[in-house]
Amino acid sequence: SSAKSIDDDLFDNLEERLVTSDLGIDITMDMMARIKKKSRGLSTADQLRQVLKDELLTLFHEPGPPAPSIPTPYVIMMVGVNGTGKTTTLGKLAMKYKAEGKKVLIAAADTFRAAAIEQVEIWARRAGADIVRHKEGADPAAVAYDAVEAGMARGADVVLIDTAGRLHTQKNLMEELKKIKRSVDKKYKGAPHDVMMVIDATTGQNALSQADIFHKAVGLTQMSVTKLDGTAKGGIVAAVSSTMKLPIAYIGVGEAIEDLQEFDAKRFIDALFDD
Amino acid sequence: MFDNLSDRLDSVFKKLKGHGTLTENNIEDGLKQVRLALLEADVNYKVAKNVISDIKARALGQEVMQSLTPGQQVIKIVNEEFTKMMGSTHQELSFAATGATSIMLVGLQGSGKTTTAGKLAHFLRKIGRKPYLVPVDVYRPAAIDQLTKLGKQMDVPVFASTTDMKPLKICQDAKLAARDLGCDTLLIDTAGRLHLDDTLMAELEDIKKGINPAETLLVADAMTGQDAVNIAGEFDKRLDISGFVLTKMDGDARGGAALSIKAVTGKPLKFIGVGEKNTALEPFHPDRMSSRILGM
Numbered sequence: 001s002s003a004k005s006i007d008d009d010l011f012d013n014l015e016e017r018l019v020t021s022d023l024g025i026d027i028t029m030d031m032m033a034r035i036k037k038k039s040r041g042l043s044t045a046d047q048l049r050q051v052l053k054d055e056l057l058t059l060f061h062e063p064g065p066p067a068p069s070i071p072t073p074y075v076i077m078m079v080g081v082n083g084t085g086k087t088t089t090l091g092k093l094a095m096k097y098k099a100e101g102k103k104v105l106i107a108a109a110d111t112f113r114a115a116a117i118e119q120v121e122i123w124a125r126r127a128g129a130d131i132v133r134h135k136e137g138a139d140p141a142a143v144a145y146d147a148v149e150a151g152m153a154r155g156a157d158v159v160l161i162d163t164a165g166r167l168h169t170q171k172n173l174m175e176e177l178k179k180i181k182r183s184v185d186k187k188y189k190g191a192p193h194d195v196m197m198v199i200d201a202t203t204g205q206n207a208l209s210q211a212d213i214f215h216k217a218v219g220l221t222q223m224s225v226t227k228l229d230g231t232a233k234g235g236i237v238a239a240v241s242s243t244m245k246l247p248i249a250y251i252g253v254g255e256a257i258e259d260l261q262e263f264d265a266k267r268f269i270d271a272l273f274d275d
Numbered sequence: 276m277f278d279n280l281s282d283r284l285d286s287v288f289k290k291l292k293g294h295g296t297l298t299e300n301n302i303e304d305g306l307k308q309v310r311l312a313l314l315e316a317d318v319n320y321k322v323a324k325n326v327i328s329d330i331k332a333r334a335l336g337q338e339v340m341q342s343l344t345p346g347q348q349v350i351k352i353v354n355e356e357f358t359k360m361m362g363s364t365h366q367e368l369s370f371a372a373t374g375a376t377s378i379m380l381v382g383l384q385g386s387g388k389t390t391t392a393g394k395l396a397h398f399l400r401k402i403g404r405k406p407y408l409v410p411v412d413v414y415r416p417a418a419i420d421q422l423t424k425l426g427k428q429m430d431v432p433v434f435a436s437t438t439d440m441k442p443l444k445i446c447q448d449a450k451l452a453a454r455d456l457g458c459d460t461l462l463i464d465t466a467g468r469l470h471l472d473d474t475l476m477a478e479l480e481d482i483k484k485g486i487n488p489a490e491t492l493l494v495a496d497a498m499t500g501q502d503a504v505n506i507a508g509e510f511d512k513r514l515d516i517s518g519f520v521l522t523k524m525d526g527d528a529r530g531g532a533a534l535s536i537k538a539v540t541g542k543p544l545k546f547i548g549v550g551e552k553n554t555a556l557e558p559f560h561p562d563r564m565s566s567r568i569l570g571m
């Protein structure tokens with residue numbers, strides 16, 4: 001309650017909250033040290049909680065200023081480990097851009113997972129976006145190349161590239177991802193303009209290793225967090241944002257096409273303290 | 276900072292070397308390191324607390340063995356405690372005494388249920404059973420296609436579900452179809468869902484009541500963080516799961532979720548997924564888990 005005083009129990013309670021939100025030990029310890037230092041002049045639990053929220057806010061890396069002119073087509077490549085929600089987030093994004101009146105083209109560059117092409121096709125249909133697909137088992141770099149070429153030829157505003165989920169520890173698959181990126185750049189200098197890492201909110205500390213290795217391979221520019229409609233708080237993305245200086249663009253809050261929201265750090269932090 | 280728990284312990288116990296016993300005072304620093312290692316491995320906060328107090332109770336007053344450093348001694352106790360927690364031997368799948376066996380796969384979205392269904396089909400055939408794949412995910416785009424393709428890859432029959440069918444009805448019809456085809460083990464691939472989605476959890480309860488599966492396996496991702504206890508606790512509460520499968524163990528996640536799920540449900544970890552291929556499934560061996568979680 002608001003009148004509650006600041007004591008060891010409160011500190012223990014806050015520490016537990018940070019750890020169980022998946023913020024990680026390093027950040028938790030750092031945050032606890034910071035608020036202990038600042039707690040002297042404070043008298044209520046609410047004040048201390050507010051100090052903690054303000055400190056947490058500093059973890060998030062804000063996106064830089066928007067580029068003076070947006071290239072067209074604007075090419076976004078989705079990456080991440082298996083099952084995080086890349087294809088679904090891509091479908092939601094396609095819808096968002098369509099709703100803004102943009103012409104959207106999707107590259108079905110997950111040619112590996114069973115029925116990945118069929119899945120992204122359904123999303124394309126739902127969003128009313130064009131799709132470029134090859135056969136299952138085809139070279140994903142060729143699909144991405146063709147899609148960018150088609151996007152340029154047809155005057156698409158946005159090209160969204162779906163890639164297969166892969167564990168960052170699989171060197172050959174990370175090489176394949178680099179190759180996809182290179183082939184896009186070869187067709188269209190400077191593309192992809194965004195490389196979006198999709199992280200599942202239920203992920204624990206491993207997301208740090210994922211983001212680090214994906215970044216080294218393909219240069220991440222932003223991330224999105226899915227499945228925040230569950231009970232997981234997704235605190236690890238604060239750690240990723242802070243250590244990688246990577247902004248968070250969107251959050252996924254369900255499986256439907258409209259379940260995408262722009263990331264709001266304040267709301268995200270408030271939710272860490274909801275029960 | 277040391278990555279490795281044994282290095283950390285050796286360093287905190289350096290000053291202790293040569294002393295006879297682990298005491299309340301000198302073990303505290305060592306346990307702190309164990310606790311950090313557990314939390315870094317995503318073992319749930321409360322579970323880690325309990326593990327530490329169990330380890331402490333066992334360690335106190337133990338003679339430091341001549342052959343071991345105190346650090347090694349703590350690790351030995353931790354290893355034994357983990358192995359005890361995870362169950363000391365591999366737990367086999369159960370099959371129905373008469374008639375066809377149903378194995379139901381449940382879990383959050385994207386945890387690896389469909390892939391695991393395919394892997395289990397491969398595994399079952401190898402041990403001489405006749406699997407039948409049953410796609411019950413009528414919600415996710417192309418989920419039925421996905422399982423159908425996996426079946427085709429392995430030449431395992433797949434029930435011809437369509438998205439307009441009701442999940443329970445699919446399972447019931449699939450049982451009859453399996454009998455006609457001479458299949459003895461149905462692999463029920465359910466749609467991913469959140470444990471707090473009451474409607475969809477009730478759907479699973481109905482399927483379970485309707486087909487009485489010999490196994491209800493929770494499929495969980497090895498990369499899961501602190502929320503594993505809430506997820507597993509709720510799935511177990513509603514479905515009384517018979518065990519769990521931990522997928523994506525081919526990565527570098529420590530897999531502390533294994534300990535958390537075991538602690539909260541008491542149910543055995545039966546298999547681990549170690550890749551995307553149909554062959555990438557291994558029976559779980561409890562003794563190997565502790566060194567992985569502790570990063571040794």
Ligand SMILES: Nc1nc2c(ncn2[C@@H]2O[C@H](COP(=O)(O)OP(=O)(O)OP(=O)(O)O)[C@@H](O)[C@H]2O)c(=O)[nH]1
Pocket residue numbers: 080081082083084085086087088089110113116163164165166198226227228229230251252253254255259384385415467469
């Ligand atoms: N509850 C919830 N489910 C989501 C969300 N985003 C995606 N999903 C579900 O998560 C599962 C995996 O999503 P996909 O989009 O197929 O994930 P992916 O990263 O493309 O998977 P792979 O291509 O196999 O690596 C599906 O069941 C989605 O419906 C979300 O924000 N909330």
Ligand SMILES: Nc1nc2c(ncn2[C@@H]2O[C@H](COP(=O)(O)OP(=O)(O)OP(=O)(O)O)[C@@H](O)[C@H]2O)c(=O)[nH]1
Pocket residue numbers: 082083113165167382383384385386387388389390391412415418465466467468522523524525547548549550551555
């Ligand atoms: N590396 C690796 N990938 C895996 C493993 N198990 C599953 N996957 C991948 O994880 C992703 C999701 O797997 P699915 O089997 O579609 O997961 P699901 O639980 O059926 O997903 P929904 O039906 O959408 O809830 C796919 O890309 C799989 O190839 C594993 O053990 N290792």
Ligand SMILES: [K+]
Pocket residue numbers: 227228229230231232233
């Ligand atoms: K949540």
Ligand SMILES: [Mg+2]
Pocket residue numbers: 086087088110116162163164165
């Ligand atoms: Mg996908």
Ligand SMILES: [Mg+2]
Pocket residue numbers: 388389390412418464465466467
């Ligand atoms: Mg599935």
